[in-house]
Amino acid sequence: MDALTDDEVDALFRALADRTRRDIVARVIDAEQSVSALAERYAMSFAAVQKHVSVLERASLVAKRRRGREQIVTADLAAVRRARAVLDVYEQLWRHRAAQIDALLAEG
Amino acid sequence: MDALTDDEVDALFRALADRTRRDIVARVIDAEQSVSALAERYAMSFAAVQKHVSVLERASLVAKRRRGREQIVTADLAAVRRARAVLDVYEQLWRHRAAQIDALLAEG
DNA sequence: CTAACGTGCAACCAAATGGTTGTACAAATG
DNA sequence: CATTTGTACAACCATTTGGTTGCACGTTAG
Numbered sequence: 001m002d003a004l005t006d007d008e009v010d011a012l013f014r015a016l017a018d019r020t021r022r023d024i025v026a027r028v029i030d031a032e033q034s035v036s037a038l039a040e041r042y043a044m045s046f047a048a049v050q051k052h053v054s055v056l057e058r059a060s061l062v063a064k065r066r067r068g069r070e071q072i073v074t075a076d077l078a079a080v081r082r083a084r085a086v087l088d089v090y091e092q093l094w095r096h097r098a099a100q101i102d103a104l105l106a107e108g
Numbered sequence: 109m110d111a112l113t114d115d116e117v118d119a120l121f122r123a124l125a126d127r128t129r130r131d132i133v134a135r136v137i138d139a140e141q142s143v144s145a146l147a148e149r150y151a152m153s154f155a156a157v158q159k160h161v162s163v164l165e166r167a168s169l170v171a172k173r174r175r176g177r178e179q180i181v182t183a184d185l186a187a188v189r190r191a192r193a194v195l196d197v198y199e200q201l202w203r204h205r206a207a208q209i210d211a212l213l214a215e216g
Numbered sequence: 217c218t219a220a221c222g223t224g225c226a227a228c229c230a231a232a233t234g235g236t237t238g239t240a241c242a243a244a245t246g
Numbered sequence: 247c248a249t250t251t252g253t254a255c256a257a258c259c260a261t262t263t264g265g266t267t268g269c270a271c272g273t274t275a276g
Contacts, residue, residue, distance in 0.1 A: 006127040017121035018234085019114040022194075029201040036252055048235055050253075055233095069243040069252050080198045086130075087195075090188045093137040126264085144222055156265055158223075163263095177222050177273040 004082060008059075012083050015059035020044075021052050025061055025075060034070040112190060116167075120191050123167035128152075129160050133169055133183060142178040 004012075015021055024038055039049040053073055056062040060079040065072045112120075123129055132146055147157040161181055164170040168187040173180045 009130070010125055010127060013121045013125035014233095016194075017118055017125055019118060020234095022117070025198060026201060029198055030205055034252075039252095044234090045236065046253085047237080047255085050255095051234075066253095071253065075198075075202070077198065077202050080195050084192055084195045086124075087188050087192045090133060090137055090183075090185065093134060094183070094185050097138055122263095128264095142222075147222095152264090153266065154223085155225085155267080158225095159264075179223065 001085075004086070009083075009086055011059040012061070012079060012086075015055050015061055016083065018052070018055075020049075021056055021061075024049075024052060024056060024073070025080075028062055028073050029075040029077070032072055032074040034067075034072055035064075036070070038073060112194070117191075117194055119167040120169070120187060120194075123163050123169055124191065126160070126163075128157075129164055129169075132157075132160060132164060132181070133188075136170055136181045137183040137185070140180055140182040142175075142180055143172075144178070146181060 016025075020042060023041075027033065027038060027041070035050055035053055036046065038053070039046045042049055053062065053064070057064060060076055062073050063076055065074060124133075128150060131150075135141065135146065135149070143158055143161055144154065146161070147154040150157055161170065161172070165172060168184055170181050171184055173182060
């Protein structure tokens with residue numbers, strides 16, 4: 001569980017901060033599919049979807065695998081879990097602070 | 109647990125997609141503090157930090173409370189948990205797909 | 217009262233984002 | 247072979263983002 005760099009966390013959350021990209025992630029979790037198959041589902045150009053997939057790829061949320069002339073997009077849930085781990089740190093900080101407050105109250 | 113709108117999820121993840129804002133969240137979880145106290149910690153203008161706090165506020169990750177001339181920034185962990193819940197949906201989809209594959213294999 | 221402090225906000229700027237169209241090329245199809 | 251399909255990539259554009267400075271205004275301290 002090597003720590004993520006700030007850049008990697010930036011890329012992760014930025015990739016998740018777009019509804020089209022979140023939808024793409026959901027779709028490829030459900031069933032891996034080509035970029036063009038994905039593009040058919042959205043009211044935007046193929047190139048736009050291609051860019052979204054590229055953003056997801058740089059965030060490691062998806063990977064691409066070539067199959068003939070198609071590029072198959074697959075989900076990588078490890079990145080989702082890394083994002084969750086970042087949020088869990090906040091939860092930990094929260095509990096730590098709560099514990100400190102309790103300690104202070106008990107002491108006083 | 110009313111469902112979040114796409115806009116709200118967008119705002120949540122976008123707010124988290126910046127290291128300064130993530131650091132601000134961590135700091136105010138540890139101890140609530142004024143905007144100017146926060147601003148002292150960063151190599152940028154007060155106005156810049158003010159804007160970051162504003163982004164976090166619109167994402168409900170923090171709240172501001174006035175104390176005299178100061179504006180005290182406090183963490184709202186509920187938003188962190190909402191973000192986690194979004195990620196959990198992906199995990200659920202993943203398990204659902206895995207279960208489907210298992211069922212297919214068992215059937216065959 | 218005067219000065220300093222903390223904030224709010226507007227104007228401005230460079231860079232990134234999310235979209236477009238057009239071109240090029242490799243792979244599959246007829 | 248010629249055509250269609252799927253992809254890659256560049257150029258371009260409008261909007262958003264992340265920063266700046268400057269100014270106004272209420273609040274606290276001397």
